[in-house]
Amino acid sequence: MLDSRKRANEKWLAANYEQISFRAPKGTRAQIKQWAEECGLSMASYIQQACKEKAEKNLKKS
Numbered sequence: 866m867l868d869s870r871k872r873a874n875e876k877w878l879a880a881n882y883e884q885i886s887f888r889a890p891k892g893t894r895a896q897i898k899q900w901a902e903e904c905g906l907s908m909a910s911y912i913q914q915a916c917k918e919k920a921e922k923n924l925k926k927s
Contacts, residue, residue, distance in 0.1 A: 894908075901911035 897911065898908055901908045904911060906914065
């Protein structure tokens with residue numbers, strides 16, 4: 866990939882996305898990856914969906 870394309874991709878990602886990182890006990894990553902694969906999702910999509918579902922559930926309780 867050309868350097869100019871890499872810079873353009875990095876610029877677009879910085880303008881449109883945020884990176885979130887967190888620490889979890891050993892084995893958690895593998896478990897999340899397995900669950901995501903079973904659902905046909907990437908790990909990122911799986912975690913985003915899980916967070917949305919949790920938020921919706923909490924809103925219904927309120």
